[in-house]
Amino acid sequence: MSKTETTMGGVESGVRSSDETVIGQIQDDKATEKHQARRIDSIMRIPVVVQVVVGSATLPVSSLLKLGRGAVIPLDHRVGDPVDIVVNGRIIARGEVVVVEEDGARFGVSLTEICEPQGDRPN
DSSP: OOSSOBOTTSOBOOOOOHHHHHHHHHHHHHHHHHHHHHHHHHHHTOOOOEEEEOOOOOOOHHHHHHOOTTOOOOOSSOTTSOEEEEETTEEEEEEEEEEOSTTSSOEEEEEEEEOOOOTTSOO
């Protein structure tokens, strides 16, 4: 059936059949899906900064200036405490420090908790 139908008087009515309408919608949906897939693919390639926060400390400038090679800065986290995984300034998870390679040359983080979003404010 064509996109237009001819009525008894020979005038085209411009009515689409239901099959043509469904096919048009499917084609539109596929085009939209392809466009969305390209947009998502573009977003997935955006680099983000991931940091693992082992701890922090507050020092006066005078103490900071006295630091030298071999100085130890005590942190607010204890050995065995979970570390924070921060992405673009927001805590997204917590985890444990683990050894990645058998020779102990590298370490990583095993996620133990995924944090709930904290609204629009950075942590």
